[in-house]
Amino acid sequence: MDSFILGTAGHIDHGKSALIRALTGIEPDRLKEEKKRGISIVLGYADISFPSGISIGIVDVPGHLKFIKTMVSGSTGMNGVLFVIAADDGIMAQTREHLLILKLLGIDMIIPVLTKIDIVSDETILIREREIKYFLKSYGYINSSQNIIRVSAKSGKGISELKSEIEKAIKGDNAKRTALKSMPSKIFLSIDRIITLKGFGTVLAGTLKYGNFSVGDEMQIMPAGFTARVKDMESHNKKIPFARRAMRISINVPSIKKENVRYGDVICVKDSLIETDSVFTRFFYDTANKKDFKNRTLLTFMTGGISVGAKGFILSGKKRPAPGDYAYVLFKLQNKISTMSGERFITRDAGAAVTVGGGVIIDPFADYRYDESKESIYEGMLSDDYEKSVYSFIAAGGNGDLKEIYKRLNLNFADFTSTIEKLKKDELIVADGKNKFAFPREDFDAGKSFLIETVSGSIKSETEKKKNAFKNGIGRQELCGIFERNFNKPESLFDILMDDLLYRKELVNDDGTIISKGFENKTGIENLPDEYISIIKRVESLLKTNNNSVPDLAELEKKAGAGRKALNYVLSLMIKEGRVIKVKRDIFYLKEQVEDIKKGLYDFFKSNEKLEPKDMKEIAGVSRKYAIPLLEYFDHIEYTVKRDNYRTKRQ
Numbered sequence: 001m002d003s004f005i006l007g008t009a010g011h012i013d014h015g016k017s018a019l020i021r022a023l024t025g026i027e028p029d030r031l032k033e034e035k036k037r038g039i040s041i042v043l044g045y046a047d048i049s050f051p052s053g054i055s056i057g058i059v060d061v062p063g064h065l066k067f068i069k070t071m072v073s074g075s076t077g078m079n080g081v082l083f084v085i086a087a088d089d090g091i092m093a094q095t096r097e098h099l100l101i102l103k104l105l106g107i108d109m110i111i112p113v114l115t116k117i118d119i120v121s122d123e124t125i126l127i128r129e130r131e132i133k134y135f136l137k138s139y140g141y142i143n144s145s146q147n148i149i150r151v152s153a154k155s156g157k158g159i160s161e162l163k164s165e166i167e168k169a170i171k172g173d174n175a176k177r178t179a180l181k182s183m184p185s186k187i188f189l190s191i192d193r194i195i196t197l198k199g200f201g202t203v204l205a206g207t208l209k210y211g212n213f214s215v216g217d218e219m220q221i222m223p224a225g226f227t228a229r230v231k232d233m234e235s236h237n238k239k240i241p242f243a244r245r246a247m248r249i250s251i252n253v254p255s256i257k258k259e260n261v262r263y264g265d266v267i268c269v270k271d272s273l274i275e276t277d278s279v280f281t282r283f284f285y286d287t288a289n290k291k292d293f294k295n296r297t298l299l300t301f302m303t304g305g306i307s308v309g310a311k312g313f314i315l316s317g318k319k320r321p322a323p324g325d326y327a328y329v330l331f332k333l334q335n336k337i338s339t340m341s342g343e344r345f346i347t348r349d350a351g352a353a354v355t356v357g358g359g360v361i362i363d364p365f366a367d368y369r370y371d372e373s374k375e376s377i378y379e380g381m382l383s384d385d386y387e388k389s390v391y392s393f394i395a396a397g398g399n400g401d402l403k404e405i406y407k408r409l410n411l412n413f414a415d416f417t418s419t420i421e422k423l424k425k426d427e428l429i430v431a432d433g434k435n436k437f438a439f440p441r442e443d444f445d446a447g448k449s450f451l452i453e454t455v456s457g458s459i460k461s462e463t464e465k466k467k468n469a470f471k472n473g474i475g476r477q478e479l480c481g482i483f484e485r486n487f488n489k490p491e492s493l494f495d496i497l498m499d500d501l502l503y504r505k506e507l508v509n510d511d512g513t514i515i516s517k518g519f520e521n522k523t524g525i526e527n528l529p530d531e532y533i534s535i536i537k538r539v540e541s542l543l544k545t546n547n548n549s550v551p552d553l554a555e556l557e558k559k560a561g562a563g564r565k566a567l568n569y570v571l572s573l574m575i576k577e578g579r580v581i582k583v584k585r586d587i588f589y590l591k592e593q594v595e596d597i598k599k600g601l602y603d604f605f606k607s608n609e610k611l612e613p614k615d616m617k618e619i620a621g622v623s624r625k626y627a628i629p630l631l632e633y634f635d636h637i638e639y640t641v642k643r644d645n646y647r648t649k650r651q
């Protein structure tokens with residue numbers, strides 16, 4: 001079976017199903033009711049083999065106005081279409097609407113077929129052919145040299161000619177697809193049949209639009225999120241071990257309950273798709289509309305097999321697109337769906353009676369604001385060249401979360417990862433070491449300058465700096481806040497930038513405060529303004545006043561005549577320079593005091609093995625209030641080891 005799905009399209013009763021019957025010998029109208037009423041209601045399936053060995057799947061759609069939804073869902077997986085017009089009627093309402101839908105779905109391979117030629121005159125045939133050529137051209141199907149195939153399903157006339165035309169089209173399509181390098185897509189199947197078979201359980205069917213997989217693989221059903229192993233698989237009633245793109249398949253997943261699956265749910269690889277209720281699109285507002293497109297109009301949004309209420313928010317340029325205009329539109333959906341970039345959609349009016357437009361999903365979850373200057377990036381997101389599309393997703397302005405970006409575009413994980421590596425190597429993007437976040441090179445460079453300038457701007461002149469010792473830099477958190485507010489980029493970029501700047505020593509992290517390069521030597525005590533120097537002097541003398549029974553922090557604050565903030569700042573500088581040692585949260589000693597005590601301990605251990613609290617009291621000449629913190633401090637610096645209620649010297 002070759003990877004090609006041929007579909008039908010055209011007005012009701014124009015002979016679509018009869019044509020499939022004549023081509024394949026298979027009856028596409030299986031339902032009793034279809035036979036009784038003589039119309040198609042659901043999608044019909046058939047397949048056909050050609051003498052050359054090619055064999056393909058066929059999907060027959062109903063033409064009735066009421067079943068447009070079915071027509072849309074059937075058409076999304078089609079690679080080519082037999083576009084059927086009955087010679088007696090000519091172009092009718094659903095001839096137009098189906099062609100518009102095919103155009104919006106991006107299906108450009110159509111074979112026009114004029115049916116029922118047995119009941120009209122040769123002259124009528126010529127008139128119809130002229131009408132059809134003109135009509136196809138008006139929808140942009142401009143290949144006017146293309147043959148319109150004349151057939152009669154009744155007499156069989158033209159059927160063999162049609163067969164060779166189909167074979168030619170498939171070969172052309174295959175050549176085109178091999179030429180495109182954008183083939184490594186992820187698995188995507190929109191469910192169009194849900195069946196329970198006695199003894200087998202749930203069977204889900206649809207056209208495998210992209211990717212390929214095998215029996216035994218784990219699949220996920222989105223947006224519900226259930227995962228299951230594929231137990232068995234069939235295509236055209238034959239068991240198959242392996243499914244390829246564009247095959248019609250049904251898969252047996254006994255572990256999934258039928259009632260948990262909805263039409264239009266998507267089968268994919270686990271964690272490869274997002275769920276969303278807001279999609280960013282390029283929208284075509286059909287020429288046949290009478291009025292301009294109104295913002296926030298309630299519409300029916302159809303993609304794959306899904307049909308959901310939606311409001312369109314016009315993002316781009318002209319406020320109200322006129323009939324025939326393209327516009328960037330954000331659709332807010334009433335329910336969550338799963339889809340991906342590049343998927344097509346149709347919008348009908350709220351009652352779903354008329355197709356008003358449709359287009360292509362650029363990003364199924366835009367986490368950035370629309371920006372007119374980025375339109376070429378938005379178009380790049382749809383590029384067939386996946387290096388370009390991955391880059392464009394990163395450059396669109398979101399938070400750079402690569403896992404989320406992967407879930408939004410149609411590229412399998414391995415190719416996505418290698419594309420990221422390639423873009424990094426080409427210096428088009430910058431990512432963190434673990435490839436969690438990535439940003440375009442320009443944003444990275446601009447962000448770097450912004451941070452360097454912000455930090456150096458915070459350190460004004462030497463005199464100003466001296467006036468306010470705390471403004472010697474910016475706390476990392478505060479700097480991040482300034483970055484997010486003024487540079488309009490997310491924290492993830494800030495973190496990558498900061499790591500890089502610190503690694504290259506363009507900025508310096510001074511105990512959580514970010515300071516400029518070259519300033520690291522100017523934060524020392526000798527550069528402090530005089531009032532701080534005097535606080536330092538007072539602290540030093542206060543710590544010495546009562547031998548080793550030093551004042552605690554509260555007392556220091558009282559006696560040094562400095563605020564808590566200034567005192568803490570001064571103490572942190574003294575600790576950094578090694579002049580003061582923090583023995584406990586609120587107990588500080590001068591370095592020489594600690595050294596004296598240590599010397600006392602050294603002498604003590606010459607003739608003793610066990611050090612008890614009473615010994616420390618004696619050595620340091622202090623009460624229990626200080627002895628215990630001092631003992632713990634010496635444990636902490638690994639000079640002593642605690643055992644039960646005494647200490648020994650660490651060997």
Ligand SMILES: Nc1nc2c(ncn2[C@@H]2O[C@H](COP(=O)(O)OP(=O)(O)OP(=O)(O)O)[C@@H](O)[C@H]2O)c(=O)[nH]1
Nearest residue numbers: 012013014015016017018039040063116152153154
């Ligand atoms: N004389 C003649 N009758 C045809 C031909 N093709 C189809 N018909 C008849 O036209 C009627 C409709 O044919 P279908 O094939 O059911 O039409 P359809 O396009 O599938 O209709 P829907 O699926 O309901 O949209 C049937 O009675 C067919 O027998 C033909 O080439 N010649």
Ligand SMILES: [Mg+2]
Nearest residue numbers: 016017039040
């Ligand atoms: Mg039919």
